Amino acid sequence: MNVSIEEQFMSAYDRYADPIFRFCYAQIGQRDVALDLMQETFSRVWKYLADGHLIDEMRPFTYRTARNALIDYTRRPSAQSLDALLASGFDIADNYGIDPHISAQATEAIRHISNLEEPYREVVALRFVDDLMPREIAKIIGENENTVSVRITRGMQKLRESMK
Amino acid sequence: MNELQTEQFTQSLNEVAMTPQERRTRRHMLHALTLTRTQSSPASFWAVVRSHLVVTALSGVLIFIGALGYSAHDAKPSDMLYGFRLAVNDPLQVALTRDEGARLQVRLDQINRQLSEETL
Numbered sequence: 001m002n003v004s005i006e007e008q009f010m011s012a013y014d015r016y017a018d019p020i021f022r023f024c025y026a027q028i029g030q031r032d033v034a035l036d037l038m039q040e041t042f043s044r045v046w047k048y049l050a051d052g053h054l055i056d057e058m059r060p061f062t063y064r065t066a067r068n069a070l071i072d073y074t075r076r077p078s079a080q081s082l083d084a085l086l087a088s089g090f091d092i093a094d095n096y097g098i099d100p101h102i103s104a105q106a107t108e109a110i111r112h113i114s115n116l117e118e119p120y121r122e123v124v125a126l127r128f129v130d131d132l133m134p135r136e137i138a139k140i141i142g143e144n145e146n147t148v149s150v151r152i153t154r155g156m157q158k159l160r161e162s163m164k
Numbered sequence: 165m166n167e168l169q170t171e172q173f174t175q176s177l178n179e180v181a182m183t184p185q186e187r188r189t190r191r192h193m194l195h196a197l198t199l200t201r202t203q204s205s206p207a208s209f210w211a212v213v214r215s216h217l218v219v220t221a222l223s224g225v226l227i228f229i230g231a232l233g234y235s236a237h238d239a240k241p242s243d244m245l246y247g248f249r250l251a252v253n254d255p256l257q258v259a260l261t262r263d264e265g266a267r268l269q270v271r272l273d274q275i276n277r278q279l280s281e282e283t284l
Contacts, residue, residue: 006198013194018181025180035186042194050198101183105176113177128177 005049012058013042019130020066026125027070029114031099037073041066063126063140112162120155127152241282250278 003011020041025034044065048055055061099107113125126137134148141148182190229252236245236253254274261267 009198010191010195013191017187017190021182022177022180026177035182035190038182039190039193042190043197046194046197102180103176105172106179109173109176110180128174129180131174 008055008058009042009046009049012045012062016059016062017042020062022129023063023066023125024070026110026113026129027121028073029110031101033073037066037069040069044069060136060139063130063132067122067140112159115162116155116158119151120158123148123151124155124159127155 017038021034021038024037024041025031028034028037041062045055045062048065102110109128113121113128116124122141123137126132126140127134132140134145134152137152138145138148143151232245232248233253233256236243236249239245239249257274258267258270261270
């Protein structure tokens with residue numbers, strides 16, 4: 001069955017928009033920025049398709065694109081480095097307020113993940129927000145599966161400590 | 165964090181989602197992006213080449229058929245293109261004649277011509 005790239009793209013949006021939004025939100029901790037990053041992700045996916053490229057596996061491709069969009073965002077001169085902020089004692093939830101669209105528990109969960117340092121934050125976010133397996137995460141971030149499993153384990157330990 | 169806590173943690177994270185309005189608005193904006201492609205977007209290099217090749221090939225075929233038709237116009241029974249004249253030129257001449265009466269006359273003339281050529 002011939003599916004146009006427009007249909008393929010909109011189908012990808014319907015399927016992955018929320019997980020991508022969750023992934024961005026878990027890393028950035030700001031709803032508006034997460035929405036913009038999600039949109040930027042899909043804009044880039046569309047551009048890739050419109051340029052005539054084929055995407056074999058949409059899910060890892062979309063996550064890789066989101067990851068790149070996040071990296072570009074944090075590298076912007078106007079955007080402050082999240083790690084630098086965290087290192088100086090900055091607490092995301094205290095400074096960005098409560099998101100009225102999600103529960104207090106969800107806000108707390110986001111806060112704990114956002115406060116993790118890299119490279120743990122990213123793999124823990126991927127593991128929890130879309131239930132991705134280490135093999136899939138490895139494909140997204142370009143690391144081997146063992147490295148990802150170790151990072152998840154250590155990230156979870158840090159998460160447990162922060163939640164005590 | 166035990167298994168139950170992990171499950172609760174995952175569940176609370178899964179609550180994090182766009183509102184229906186946010187999802188709709190962003191979807192609409194992205195859909196508008198796809199529409200600009202169909203209107204005027206830079207197609208890929210190979211798509212352009214392919215479309216040019218198709219047009220060129222079709223033009224070549226049409227020109228070839230036209231040349232054959234022109235050559236077959238006065239083809240006699242002994243000529244190679246006689247069959248082409250009977251199968252293509254003559255029916256086309258009838259089809260292109262507007263008036264029904266004139267069409268019948270054209271067909272009669274064609275039959276008379278054919279009879280006289282084949283009896284010679």
